[in-house]
Each structure stands twice: as structure tokens, then as C-alpha cells.
Amino acid sequence: MSYSENNSNNSNNTNNTDNNGYNDGDNNDYQHKPSKSTIQLSVILPWILVVLLAGGFGYYFINQQQQIASITEKLNAEQTNTQAWQPPRAEVVENADKSEKSLPQVVSYHDAVxxxxxxxxNTQDQENDTxxxxGVVVSTDGYIVTNAHVIEQADEIIVGLNDGRKAKANVVGTDPESDLAVIKVEMTDLKPLAFRAEPIEVGDVALAIGNPFGVGQTVTQGIISATDRTGLGVNTFEDFIQTDxxxxxxxxxxxxxxxxxxxxxxxxxIFSRSGGSMGIGFAIPTVIVEQVMNALIEKGKVSRGWLGIEVQSQIKDPTNLTTSTGVAxxxxxxNSPASSxxxxxxxxxxxxxxKDMKDANTLVRYVARKMPNTVLNAKVIRNGEQMEISITLAERPNQKEIQAVVSDNLQREQQDGETGMSEEERERLRQELLDLFENQKN
Known part of the structure; x- marks a missing residue:
């Protein structure tokens, strides 16, 4: 190893050095070599600097991430605060390996119940004592969600809690097209039920809690049989969870x-031939419940987008190599958005x-979840040619207004003879449309 061994005192010394590099003034004064402590310091110092720099960069990075997280949280909070009501959120339950060997044997669902x-x-009609x-309590200030068909004929609604207390409930709003309603009671110490954060999966355990036949609160157990169930013809907008x-x-x-x-x-x-359970029951998922409840609490009604068309699903043709999906x-x-x-x-x-429109239900459901004045970009086929059309949605009229418009339109076409359709085709078209939009109740 080579060091710079001359110092400033030696450079100012007027004595000459001999050929061996010794100083003539003092034969015992050798050229100075660095001490061990100097060598150790020169080796350790760069590492200390590296550690300090790494620590500085680490602190800067963590600080930046915290600032970003804080800004994101504030933005999410601002977006959340725009809703009239927020459902209580359940904590995500950490799932271990879902293989059969790793699942513990479940002996009771007592804690969940x-x-x-x-x-x-429980809900009762005080006027008729029936x-x-x-219903389900979903807020500490008394909001309760139930079905629209449950309370539609009630004169005065009495709510009975699990702890024995009772109170009169006022109707906040109803939405027959989704079959949901919101009522409210003035009570304290209510226990709102937390909404599941993760999507439900087919095969998950399902527990149904209610008041069947008025006998009192009852719990039944099964599994999730299917999700996204549509085309049942019972609600205008269908997206059911099926359970046994x-x-x-x-x-x-x-x-x-x-x-x-x-x-x-x-x-x-339920679907039943006897009037009782046959293992095919349906529930409205919480994602729809949250959307409808917010609208009812804030405005007293649900505003939905509307195209103004009569549609039917494409007939599945395995010989058609171009497309077997879409909505005709x-x-x-x-004077509808589609016409304009x-x-x-x-x-x-x-x-x-x-988003692919696989059938008429998919289209109706997609459009209905959009707000009025939303602009949609539709890809259509006309006379074998593909094109894109922008459509600005209007607010969906109520059920009676839609049926009146459809009936008037069909009568006008029959009188003018513009469609070239037979009487049977017109009647079939009318029936398909009414079946699609009619809100039947089981």
C-alpha cells in the first residue's frame, strides 16, 4: 500500500537527505508513517457516510409515502362525505389457505348469529295487526332497510327489535323497481349490521335471519348457490344472490x-310451487342496497339513466361466426335519448x-346504474356495418309513464302502418317489453 509520507515540516527543512532517504539532521528521524487509528478511521469513515446517506434517503421516501397516503385518504374522505348515508363497514376477515385440509371443523355459527x-x-301493520x-338496522340513528313489497300496503308500521323494544317507523322512501325501501325509527342504542367488505363467493356459508310466518326471529343455514342472477322477471332491475x-x-x-x-x-x-321454501331463495346484494338507500335518504327517490328503446337479446346462433351476443x-x-x-x-x-352487452338484462341494468345526463358510447351494428354512437341519458320515467308511452307508440304505429309488422309481431313485441319492465312481486 502506498501512502503520501512527506509533511509540511519536512518540505521546509534545509538539511539534505542522503541516498537512503534519512534526514542528515537526525539519523533517528525516519519519514512518518500513519498510525493504526488513522488507517481505521479512513476505512470506517466511508461506510459511516454510506449509512447516513441511506438513512436520509429512507426517511425521505417514507415521509413522501406518508404524505401521499394522507392526501389519498383526504380525497377518499371528501368523496365519501358526498353521500347522504354510509353503511357500517365490516373488517376484512383474513382467510388462511382455503384447501379442505386447512379448514377447521365448524361446530357452531352462534357468534355470527x-x-x-x-x-x-320484525315489521307489523298496527292498523290490521298483521x-x-x-328489516335490517343499518345506522345508529334509526335507518332500516326492507323490501318495498313488505310495506307497500301498510297503514302504520311498527318495528320490533330483538331486545323486545318496539317503535313506530316512518317511511323515508321506496323504490319498487329494485324492491327496496327505507324506514326510520326514533330509538337509541341501536346496533347497525356491518356490510361485508369483500364480494361474496359461490359456496360461502349463508345464514338467513328473519321472521317467517310471524313466528318470531328465525335463523336458517345454507350456502351461496349463485351470484349475479338475472332474467327472473320479478323486478325491473335484477342482480340477485341465490341461496339454498x-x-x-x-x-x-x-x-x-x-x-x-x-x-x-x-x-x-323465493321460487316455490308450494308457497314454502324449496331451496331457491334470492337476496338483493349490499352494493345495490347502498346505492338505493343513499338516493332515497337524500332525494326520496332513485334517479336512473334511460335510453328510451325497446330491446330483446340476440338469439344464440352457433352457426353465426361474427357475433351471437348483443341486444337488438x-x-x-x-323524443327519447336514443331517438336524439x-x-x-x-x-x-x-x-x-x-362493456359487452350479452343480453337485454345486462343493458337495462348497466344503463339504470348511470345518472341522467351521463354520456354513453355505444358500439352498434347496422346493416352489417359497425359504428359508434354517443348517447346522453335522460332520467328514467316511472313505471306507469313508461307503459303509457309504449302503448301510445304501438297504437300510433298500428294506425300509421309504418313498421310493416304483423299484428302478432306487434303483440309479441309489446308483451316482451312489458315483461322486461313490469315489477312483479312473488
Whole structure:
């Protein structure tokens, strides 16, 4: 190793050095070599600097991430605060490996039922002293969600809690097209049921809690049989959870919860030949409940987008190699958003905003979840050619107004003879449209 061994004192020394490099003035004064401590310091010092720099960069990075997280949290909070009501959120339950070997043997769902049952209420019509169904407490200030068909004939609604207390409930709003309603009681110490944060999956445990046949609060157990169930012809807007947990008359408006007692849906209807449970029950998922409740609490009604077309699903043709999906436009209502955009009868809507329109229910549900004045970009096929059309949605009229417009439009076409359709085709078209929009109740 080579060091710089001359110092300033030696450079000013007037004595000459001999050939061996010794100083003539002092034969014992050798050229100075650095001490061990100097060598150690020169080795350690760069590492100390590296550690300090790394610490500085680390602190800067963590500080930046915290600032970003803080800004994001504030933005999310501002967006959340714009809603009239926020559902209580359940904590995400950490799932271990879901293989059968790793799952512990479940001997009871007592804890889940104990948590959820205190939020499920019975509803009665005080005027007629009859049982109406069930409901679910979803806020500490008294908001309760139930089915629209549960309270539609009630004169005065009395809510009975799990702890024995009773109170009169006022109707905040109803939405027959989704079959949801919001009522409110003036009570304290209410226990709102937390909404499940994660999407439910087919095969998950399902517990139905309600008041079947007015016998009192009852719990039944099953699994999630299917999700996103549509095309049942019972509601205008359908997106049901299907379960085999026993749901009977009186369960409507009650809670469908998971194995942890978290709300996943509002029990609504059953398919049955006997009037009782046959293992095919349906619940409205919480994502729809939240949307409808916010609208009812804030405005007293639900505003939905509307195109103004009569549609039917494309017939699945395995020999058609171009497309077997899409929604056929059977008729365009005059002065509607579809009419203004240039959409025509005979067009086939393939997608809207990049989302495939697989059938008529998908289209109706997608449009209804958009707010009025939303601009949609539709990809359509007309006479074998593909094109894109922008459509600005209007607010969806109520059920009676839609049926009146459809009937008037069909009568006008029959009188003018513009469609070239036979009487049977017109009647079939009218029936398909009414079936699509009619809000039947089981």
C-alpha cells in the first residue's frame, strides 16, 4: 500500500537527505508513517457516510409515502362525505389457505348469529295487526332497510327489535323497481349490521335471519348457490344472490349474512310451487342496497339513466361466426335519448363504454346504474356495418309513464302502418317489453 509520507515540516527543512532517504539532521528521524487509528478511521469513515446517506434517503421516501397516503385518504374522505348515508363497514376477515385440509371443523355459527340478530327487526301493520316481514338496522340513528313489497300496503308500521323494544317507523322512501325501501325509527342504542367488505363467493356459508310466518326471529343455514342472477322477471332491475338457506314468507326484508355475521344481502323472494321454501331463495346484494338507500335518504327517490328503446337479446346462433351476443333494438321511443342520438330500430348494440352487452338484462341494468345526463358510447351494428354512437341519458320515467308511452307508440304505429309488422309481431313485441319492465312481486 502506498501512502503520501512527506509533511509540511519536512518540505521546509534545509538539511539534505542522503541516498537512503534519512534526514542528515537526525539519523533517528525516519519519514512518518500513519498510525493504526488513522488507517481505521479512513476505512470506517466511508461506510459511516454510506449509512447516513441511506438513512436520509429512507426517511425521505417514507415521509413522501406518508404524505401521499394522507392526501389519498383526504380525497377518499371528501368523496365519501358526498353521500347522504354510509353503511357500517365490516373488517376484512383474513382467510388462511382455503384447501379442505386447512379448514377447521365448524361446530357452531352462534357468534355470527348473535352479532347479526340484534340488527334484524320484525315489521307489523298496527292498523290490521298483521305481520309484514322483516328489516335490517343499518345506522345508529334509526335507518332500516326492507323490501318495498313488505310495506307497500301498510297503514302504520311498527318495528320490533330483538331486545323486545318496539317503535313506530316512518317511511323515508321506496323504490319498487329494485324492491327496496327505507324506514326510520326514533330509538337509541341501536346496533347497525356491518356490510361485508369483500364480494361474496359461490359456496360461502349463508345464514338467513328473519321472521317467517310471524313466528318470531328465525335463523336458517345454507350456502351461496349463485351470484349475479338475472332474467327472473320479478323486478325491473335484477342482480340477485341465490341461496339454498330456507327463506319463507315473512323473511322478506331480513338479513342474509356470512359465517362472520356480516351483511351480504337483503332476503327478497323465493321460487316455490308450494308457497314454502324449496331451496331457491334470492337476496338483493349490499352494493345495490347502498346505492338505493343513499338516493332515497337524500332525494326520496332513485334517479336512473334511460335510453328510451325497446330491446330483446340476440338469439344464440352457433352457426353465426361474427357475433351471437348483443341486444337488438326492436323500437325507438320518439323524443327519447336514443331517438336524439340517431339509434334506429334494427340496430344491434354490441357494447357500451367497452362493456359487452350479452343480453337485454345486462343493458337495462348497466344503463339504470348511470345518472341522467351521463354520456354513453355505444358500439352498434347496422346493416352489417359497425359504428359508434354517443348517447346522453335522460332520467328514467316511472313505471306507469313508461307503459303509457309504449302503448301510445304501438297504437300510433298500428294506425300509421309504418313498421310493416304483423299484428302478432306487434303483440309479441309489446308483451316482451312489458315483461322486461313490469315489477312483479312473488
Amino acid at each position: 348473535a352479532k347479526a340478530s340484534q340488527s334484524v327487526v 305481520n309484514l316481514g322483516s 338457506a330456507a327463506i319463507n314468507p315473512g323473511n322478506s326484508g331480513g338479513a342474509l349474512v356470512d359465517a362472520h355475521g356480516q351483511l351480504v344481502g337483503i332476503n327478497t323472494m 333494438v326492436m323500437n325507438v321511443i320518439p 342520438s340517431g339509434l334506429q330500430m334494427g340496430d344491434v348494440i354490441l357494447s357500451i363504454d367497452g
